[in-house]
Amino acid sequence: MDKELTVMVNQEGLKILTRSYLHGIDLSPLDKAWELAVSVHTDKKHFSGTPYLDHALNVASTLASMHLDLDTIVAGLLHGVLKEGVELSTLRKAFGDSVATIVDGCTRITKVHYNSKLAHQAENVRKMLLAIASDVRVLLVKLADRLQDMCLLDTVEPDRQLEIARETKDLYAPLASRLGIDWMKRELEDLSFQFLYPDEYVDLVSRLESSLEERQNYVDEVISIIHGKLAESAVTPTRIIGRPKHLYSIYKKLVAQKIPLERVYDKVAFRIIVNTVKECYEALGVIHANWSPVPGRIKDFISVPKANNYQSMHTTVVGPRDHFIEIQIRTEEMDRIAQEGVAAHWAYKEGQSASENDARVFKELKSLVKTLQEVEDPGEFLESVHGELYTPEVYALTPAGEVKEFPVNSSPIDFAYAIHTEVGDHCVGAKVNGKLVPLKYSIQNGDIIEIITSKNQRPRRGWLELIKTSRARSRVRSWLRKAEREKSLNLGREICEKELKRYDTTLKKMVKSGHVKVLLKDLHCNSLEDMLAKVGSGMITIPHLVKTLQPPEIRKEEEERLISAETTDSKKQTVTTPGPRKAGTGSSIHIDGIDDMMIKISRCCNPVPGDPIMGFITNGRGISVHKAECVNLRATDPQRWIDVEWITTEEAGHRVEIQVSAENGKGVFAAISAAISADDADIVEITARTTPADTADFHIAVEVEGLEHLQRVLLHLRQMDQVITARRI
16 A cells, blocks of 8 residues: 555644554653744744644654654654754753754755755765765655655745755655655655656646546456456465556656657556465466566566565566556565565664664665765766666676676676776676676676676776766776876876977976966966866866966066957957856856856757756867756766856857657648747757658757747647657757
C-alpha cells in the first residue's frame, strides 16, 4: 500500500498517531517540544503564508506515519527552532544529544540553494552530506520537511519555484531512493515535474485522465486473468495490485524513447504479493508460461538485492491485446521494505543496533560522502553528487562474486574505477564472462567482469565518452587535469619567454628584479606557476598578457594612442560605455571579473535568455556560453568553467532548434509554419521527413526572444490537433 501523508490539526493528534505504534514509551518529550515550538513560532509564517506551527506539525506527523522513533518525531517538530535563536546547548539539555544533532543537521541543510553561486552551493551540499553521514535521521526529517514544502510550492514566485523543484528532483528524490523510500521518491519527483515542466505536466495529466476508464478496465481484466492462472498452479497470492506508474516516470519514457503516449503500453505496473520466496519464483514461472517475456527485462532482485535493501522479481511481458505490462513479484515483507526503505525496520526504534541490511545502507551513504569529499572543484563536486545519486539499472559481479551497481551503458572502465583508482588508471581491457571485450562494451546484468591492467597504461580523454559513473569521471578528469597542467605550464613558459624577448628581458630577470610581483598582481595570479599555467591554458589571453608585460613607458604610449583613436572614431560613431559584453545577436551576458574577452553563444546547445548557463574558457578564443546541463560542457574540465548570467537587455533573436512530430497529411507543413510565425518567431531553417509509421518529423531552427517566448511557441504547437510531440533539442 502506498504511503499517504497524514496531516494533524493539533499536538494531541500527533500523540495519538505516535502512541499507535510506540507502545509503553513516555511521550512527554512531545509535549515539551510542542511548548518550545509554540513559544518560538507563534505568529511566525511558513513561506506559503500558513502558520509555521502547522508546517512543523505536518512534518512531525509525516515522520510518525512512517513509524519512526520518538527522537526523530521530536526533531521534526523542532526542525526550525535554531533559525529563530534557540541555542543548540538548550536543545541538548532539554531533549538529549540525538534530537540536538538531528535539528542541527537539518538547519545546515536549509541553507542549500540550488542556484546560488557555485562555490557557496557546493560547500552547503558538502555540509549537508556530512550531517547525513553522522545520523541518517537528519535526512529523514529533511525529506519530510521538503515534501511538505513541495505541496505548497505554488505560493512562491516562479523563479524560486524552479530553484526548489530542481533541487528536489536532482538531490532529495534520489536521496529518498537511496534510503529505499519509494513512495516519497515518487511524490517528490511528481511534484517537481509539475513545476519544472508545467506544460508537459498539464498535457500528460489531461491525456491520462481521458483514458482513465479504459485503463481501469484493462487493469481489472489483467488482475482477473492472473488470479485464474495462479489458482490453476496452486499459487495463492495475498494481493494483486495494478496501479498507474507515476507521472514523471511516464514522462521520462516519452522523452527517452521519443514516442507518443499512445505507444507507452506499460503505463500500469502490476504487483503480485505472495507469502514465500518459493512462491515468488513459482508465480514468475506461471506468468512466463502464459505470456511471452520481453528479453532483457527480467531482473532478479531477490537473490541479489539492491544496495538500498530492495528485493523483488521484475519482468515485462506481452500481455492481453499485445500490450507490454510490467509485473513485480514479492513477499509482504519485501513489499513493506520496498515502500518504506530503512524506515520499515527502523534501527533506533527500540534502541537496538542497526540490522545488517540497514548498516549496509548507512555504509553506502558514508562511502558516498567519502568519495565526494575528495572532489575539490565546486562544479565537478555538484556534478559528482548528482552522478553518484543515479538509480542503478545494471548489476555486475567481480570474479570473487562481489556485486557492483552501475547506470545503464556503463563500461569496463566504470567497473575498474569501482574497484580501485589504480585499477582504473591502468585499465587496458576486460574479460566479460571469460571473453575479451573492448573498453566500449556496455555492461549487462549478471556479467562477471575481470579487469586487465598494464603499468604502462594511462587515462585518456576519449574515456570520458565511454564513462557513465561520476566516480570514474572525476578520477579520469583529475589525472587529465594534472597532465594538462604540466602541458599548460610548459606552453605558458614558452609564450611568456617569447613575448618578454621583445622587451629584451626574461622571466628569470623579472623574478630577480622583483617586477614579477607587479605582473602577478596585475594578472590576479597567486604565483608564477599559476600565471604560466593560465597563459598556457588560455585563461589569460595573449593580448591581455602582452598588455601587462609591456614596460610602463610603452604601455603609456599605447594607451595614449588608443585614446587618440577613440577620439577620432567618436566623430563618426557613438562610443558605448564599458559594460557587459555581447554574445550573439544582442544578448547580454555578465561575467564577474572578466574584461576584454570575446564571448560567444555555443552552437551545440544554443542557450537562450532564461536558460541556466555556464561559461567555458577556451584556449585563446575567449569564453563560450553553454546551457548548464549541456553534455558537451559536462565532458570538459570543470576548472575551466565560469559563472555567467543573463542580464536584462533589448529584445533580440536567439537561435534554438526544436523537433516536431505530427500526423502526416496535406497542409501540415504550412500549418506548423503558420503557428510558429503567429507567435512572432522567425523560422531560420526547416527540414522534414516522413517515417514508416506515417508521421512527419520536422527539425526546425527558429529565432526567439528568450526561454518564455520559446515555451509559448512549443505550447501552441502542442495544442495543434495534428501535432504528436513538440520539444526543444
